[in-house]
Amino acid sequence: MRVQRTSFPDGFLVGASVSAHQVEGGNSNSDWWWWEHAEGSPCLEPSGDACDFYHRYREDIALQGDLGYNAFRFGIEWARIEPAEGEFSRAELAHYRRILAGCREHSIIPIVTFHHFTLPMWLHHKGGFAFDRFPELFERYCDRAAAALGDLIGYACTINEPQGLGHSGYVLGINPPGHRGDVEGSRRATGNLLEAHRRGAVAIRSQAKIPVGICLALPDLQYEDGAQPGQSGFELESLVNDQFFELARDDDFIGVQTYTRFRFGPEGPRGAGHAWSDLSRELTETDDTTQMGYENYPQALGGAVRRAWKSAGGVPILVTESGIATAMDEKRIRYIDTAMRETLACMAEGIDVRSYIYWSLLDNFEWAFGYRPTFGLIGVDRKTLARRPKLSAYWLGQVARTGALPDL
Numbered sequence: 293m294r295v296q297r298t299s300f301p302d303g304f305l306v307g308a309s310v311s312a313h314q315v316e317g318g319n320s321n322s323d324w325w326w327w328e329h330a331e332g333s334p335c336l337e338p339s340g341d342a343c344d345f346y347h348r349y350r351e352d353i354a355l356q357g358d359l360g361y362n363a364f365r366f367g368i369e370w371a372r373i374e375p376a377e378g379e380f381s382r383a384e385l386a387h388y389r390r391i392l393a394g395c396r397e398h399s400i401i402p403i404v405t406f407h408h409f410t411l412p413m414w415l416h417h418k419g420g421f422a423f424d425r426f427p428e429l430f431e432r433y434c435d436r437a438a439a440a441l442g443d444l445i446g447y448a449c450t451i452n453e454p455q456g457l458g459h460s461g462y463v464l465g466i467n468p469p470g471h472r473g474d475v476e477g478s479r480r481a482t483g484n485l486l487e488a489h490r491r492g493a494v495a496i497r498s499q500a501k502i503p504v505g506i507c508l509a510l511p512d513l514q515y516e517d518g519a520q521p522g523q524s525g526f527e528l529e530s531l532v533n534d535q536f537f538e539l540a541r542d543d544d545f546i547g548v549q550t551y552t553r554f555r556f557g558p559e560g561p562r563g564a565g566h567a568w569s570d571l572s573r574e575l576t577e578t579d580d581t582t583q584m585g586y587e588n589y590p591q592a593l594g595g596a597v598r599r600a601w602k603s604a605g606g607v608p609i610l611v612t613e614s615g616i617a618t619a620m621d622e623k624r625i626r627y628i629d630t631a632m633r634e635t636l637a638c639m640a641e642g643i644d645v646r647s648y649i650y651w652s653l654l655d656n657f658e659w660a661f662g663y664r665p666t667f668g669l670i671g672v673d674r675k676t677l678a679r680r681p682k683l684s685a686y687w688l689g690q691v692a693r694t695g696a697l698p699d700l
Contacts, residue, residue, distance in 0.1 A: 298636065299696040305401055305647035306692035307356065307363035308669055309613055310345065311408035311452065312372075314656040317342035322371040323416035323468040324409065324659075334466055337662035343654050343672050349391050355670070355679065356653070357398030359689035364395055365403035365612055365649050367452070368441070370433055371412040377429075385440040392444035401446035403612065403649065405507065406434055406492065408452040409467070409659070420469055421457055421481035431491035435499060442500025447610065449547055450492040453509040454485040455532040459525055466660050482532055490539055506540060507547030507612045508533050510599060511554050512592035518558035526554050537603040545646070546604055547612035550596035552586035563587055583617035583665045590616070590627045594634035601643045608644040611635060615651035617658070617665035624669075624684040632697055650688060654679075 300306070313319050318341060328338040345352060356364055372384040395402040407430065411420050415429065423429075434450065442448070457467065458481035465472035493504045510533065511526055521527055540546050555562045577583045593614050600609055616627040632648050639645050655668035663674060669685035672678070691697060 298633075298699075300636070301639075302695070303646075304695065305363035305403075305610070305649065306688065307361035307365070307400065307647075308650045308653035308688070309365035309403075310367070310653050310656060311405065312367035312369040313339065313342070313408065313410045314652070314658070315343040315345035315366075315654055316369065317344045317346055319369060319371060319410065321375050321413055322369070322410040323413060323420065326413060326416065327468040327470065330470070333470070335660045335662065336664065339657040341677065342657050344677050345654070346387075348677070350394055352653070352679070353391070353394040353398055353400065355681070356400060359681070359685055360693035361400060361689060362692055363401045363403055363446070363647060363649060364653070365405065365449070366391070367405040367408040368437060369410065370407060370415075371410060373437060374412055374433055375414075376412075377414045380436050385437070388437075388441055389444065392441060396444060402444065403447040403449065403610070403647075404441070404445045405449040405452050406437060406496070407450065409457070411468070416468060421461065421484055422477045423484070424480075426484040427487040427491050430488040431495045434492040435495040438496040438499035442496065442502060445500060445502050447545065448496050448500070448502050448504045449507045449612065450489045450496070450504065451485060452507045452547075453549065454482075454489065454506070455508060455529045455536060456525075457485060458482040458532075459529060464525070486535055486539065489536070493543060503544035505543040505545035505547055505607075505610070506536060507549055508536055508600070510548055510550045510596035511552060512550060512589075512595035514553050514555045514595075516555065516557045516562070519556045520558075522556070522560065524554075524556075524561060534603065537600070540604040540607055543604075543607060545608045545610050546600045547610050548593075548596050548600050549611075549613035549651070550592050551584070551613075551615065551651075552582070553589045553592040553595070555587075577618060577620075579623075583619065584661075586617075588616065588623070588627065590614070590630040591634055593631045594638055597635065597638045597643060597645060598641075601638070606644070608646055609638075610647040610649070611645065612647070612649050613651040614648065615667045617667045619666060621682045621684050624682070625687050628684065628688060629697060632691065636697070 458478035461467040462471045462474040462478035671680035
C-alpha cells in the first residue's frame with residue numbers, strides 16, 4: 293500500500309499572497325485606476341481605498357506572524373516608484389523597504405512581485421504593453437527597484453500571469469487598454485512581455501543575489517476522448533505559457549498559479565468556468581462551483597505543478613497562488629487541504645516544490661469584478677476596513693507552524 297505523506301520538509305514556505313493595486317488603495321497614477329473610472333468600463337466598481345494596506349501594512353504583517361505564516365507574497369507598485377518617466381521616488385522605495393523590514397522582523401520570507409497587472413499612466417499613454425520600448429523600460433524599473441530593495445527580498449517574481457495580459461487587454465477588452473479584437477496589439481504585447489521578463493530577470497540578478505522567476509496562470513486543461521484542442525482563450529494562453537516555460541529554464545523557480553480545471557469534450561468546452569469573463573452575470577456559488585463560476589476543483593493544482601515541472605525541465609516550483617472565492621469558509625478549508633495534499637503528492641513523486649502560498653490574504657479588489665468575490669483568509673469590513681480573520685486563516689497557520697496537515 294502507498295502511504296500518503298502529510299508533512300512538509302523543513303524550510304517549506306506557507307503563507308498568503310496579495311498584489312499592490314488590489315490592497316494598497318489610492319493607486320491613482322495607474323492605468324487600472326483610469327480603467328475603473330473610464331466611461332463604458334466593464335469594472336463593476338472602483339478600487340478606492342482598497343484595504344488600505346499602504347498604511348496598515350504593519351498590522352497586517354504582524355497578524356500573519358501571529359498566525360504562524362512564514363512567507364508573504366506582495367507586490368510593489370511601478371506607478372508609485374516611477375510616477376513619471378525616468379523619475380524614481382526615493383520615498384516610495386523607502387516605503388517598500390519598511391514593508392520588507394516588517395516581514396523580516398516577524399520571520400516572514402518576502403516574495404516580491406515586481407509587476408502585477410498595473411502600469412504607470414505615463415506608460416499607458418505611450419501604448420502600454422504594446423509599446424516597442426516596454427521591455428527596456430521594465431528592465432530599468434527592475435534594476436532601480438532591485439538596487440534599493442534586493443537585500444531584503446527572499447524571492448523575486450518579475451511579472452504576474454503575463455500569458456493573459458495581451459488577450460485580456462487587447463482581445464477581450466476587460467483589462468486596460470480595453471481594446472476588443474485587436475489581435476495584432478495582443479501579439480505585440482505578448483512578445484514584449486516575454487522579452488521584458490528575460491531582461492527584467494537579468495536586471496534583478498545584477499543587483500541582488502536572490503532567486504528570480506515568473507508567475508504563470510496554469511489552469512488544468514483536460515480533454516475527454518474525441519475532444520480536439522481548439523482556440524479558446526484558455527488554450528491560447530496555454531500556448532503562450534509554453535514560450536515562458538522555455539525562458540524559465542534559465543530561471544531559479546516558476547511560480548505556479550491555478551484555481552480550477554477546464555474540460556473539453558468532442559463538441560467543445562464542458563462544465564463550469566468557461567464564461568468567467570462575463571461580467572454581467574451574477575456571482576453565485578453552489579457546492580460544485582465558486583463565486584467566480586469556476587468548478588470547485590482544487591485537484592487542478594497537481595496537474596499544474598506537474599506540467600510546469602516537465603515543461604521547464606525541472607526548475608524548482610513555488611506555488612504562488614491557489615485559492616477559492618467563496619462565502620463558505622469551511623469550503624475554503626476543504627479546498628486548501630485538498631490542494632496542499634496535491635502539493636505533497638507531487639513532492640512524493642520527486643518534484644521540487646518549495647511553497648504553498650494561498651490567494652489571498654485579504655478579501656480585496658478583484659479587478660473588474662470589484663469586491664464581490666471573497667478569496668480572503670481575512671475578511672475586511674468595507675466601511676471600517678477592520679480585519680476579521682476567518683477560521684481558515686487559523687487553520688493555515690496551524691499547518692505553517694506544525695509543518696503538517698491535520699488528519700482527515
